[in-house]
Amino acid sequence: MDSSPRDTPASDQANPLCRLSLEQLRRRTSMKWRTYPDDVLPLWVAEMDVPLAEPVARAIVDAVTLGDTGYPAGTAYAESLAAFAARRWHWDGLAVERTAIVPDVMLGIVEMLKLISEPAAPVIVNCPVYPPFYQFIGNLGRPVVEAPLGQHGRIDFDALEKAFGQARTSGRRPVYLLCSPHNPTGTVHTAHELADVAALARAYGVRVVADEIHAPLVAAGATFVPYLSVPGAGNGLSLMSASKAWNLAGLKAALAVAGPDAADDLARLPEEVSHGPSHVGIIAHTAALREGGDWLDALLTGLDHNRRLLAGLLAEHLPALRYEPAQATFLAWLDCRPLNLHADPATVFLDRGRVALNSGRPFGTGGTGFARLNLATSPDVLTEAVRRMARAVE
Known part of the structure; x- marks a missing residue:
């Protein structure tokens, strides 16, 4: 089936974002998992934490x-x-x-x-x-x-x-x-x-x-x-x-x-x-x-769930940070300017929180003070990442 309503979160079994453990992911040799040390949660480059769709x-x-x-x-x-x-x-x-x-x-x-x-x-x-x-x-x-x-x-x-x-x-x-x-x-x-x-x-x-x-x-x-x-x-x-x-x-x-x-x-x-x-x-x-339509539908449901989860986590742990859930992609554009960090937010979150995000500066005019987060990961990793980010700015 290539189109279906996505009103409820995908179950852990159906959701591709919930299929791999952090231990399994750290065995990968791609850029996302080899750029930073193992104590860093990598939520930056556009790779998803999913297994391949079975037909692929x-x-x-x-x-x-x-x-x-x-x-x-x-x-x-x-x-x-x-x-x-x-x-x-x-x-x-x-x-x-x-x-x-x-x-x-x-x-x-x-x-x-x-x-x-x-x-x-x-x-x-x-x-x-x-x-x-x-x-x-x-x-x-x-x-x-x-x-x-x-x-x-x-x-x-x-x-x-x-x-x-x-x-x-x-x-x-x-x-x-x-x-x-x-x-x-x-x-x-x-x-x-x-x-x-x-x-x-x-x-x-x-x-x-x-x-x-x-x-x-x-x-x-x-x-x-x-x-x-x-x-x-x-x-x-x-x-x-x-x-x-x-x-x-x-x-x-x-x-x-x-x-x-x-x-x-x-x-x-x-x-x-x-x-x-x-x-x-x-x-x-x-x-x-x-x-791959069924797999994609399960992924989209998982991403919808993660957008809502991220909004709730940020409201709880980093209420000053501004975030508007996106209409597309698996990326979140975080307005960190209200945090008054006096430094690039991505650098602060990496150095103090051990969470890797993309700095907003390379995105051109309007990017300074922002960070881009890749939410195509498990809810558990996303939750831990936000908690670390909150501790980084305490």
Whole structure:
């Protein structure tokens, strides 16, 4: 089943976030579990504390047993994503012939920027935003123009129009890198907001590239709207992947999706880019989208429960800290400014509480005084983390 109400917390048996002990997790060798000493609770980088969904694990084992570890080929990934989009988002507009496999979302974004804009063309972002936006854009030699988010983390269209106008003065065609759902705030942009983005972009001659990697991870009561589904977005490009929703960051694969008016742009993507994704990764992502719906529903229920749990824990132990449960992602954006720490909050929580969070500073303007917490862990770990954070600021 690929859609179901999520009114009650998942049971420990059904909830993937309750399946692994801290001892089991510390046997992992990924970045999350090897960056800090064992006395630190790592609630930072975007890895989830879950086992693989059974259909995904089975597909990987079958591929390895067969020795199917060569170069990627075919359209199975795109077909599975198109079917998933139709089931989950009621969007039938994802055309397989207007897709291309890319190594991952960020490298795909780099390739899209190369396709649709000149070297040194400005890139507009809504800050605070995912730090690799700044890193990858900078490494590409492009200037970043910030359009700060408005109240409650929503797009501020006055700020966005100002940024579009500023970017146009460069004499090069700018690109708006839209984060949807937004990282770190977890904001889910509405269909009306996205249509306004498309209209404003066309009015200013700005191309839109949407990072939609968190699209499957939407909280109960919220609805994800694909950017390419709204009126006026036909010349847009989107990057999608199963990596965040099924914890497949180590199995590299993503899809670039073009709107009808951007098909010719995507067709110019160099053939060698398709060699970058992992073939086993594509097999895993395809299985997730095709057969991982029940697992995803259990995860979403667990995340809904953790959002409520975190809100209650913070109200009890750190009442001055401001937190608004997100509409999407498995991330929490914590406003620590009322704590008056006189230091970066993430540094305080790590040094004094032995809890690793992401500092808000690398997220750009508006990030100072904030910290990002990854709540895709067990309720027990989340509870202990908040208790440690409270002790750190006593």
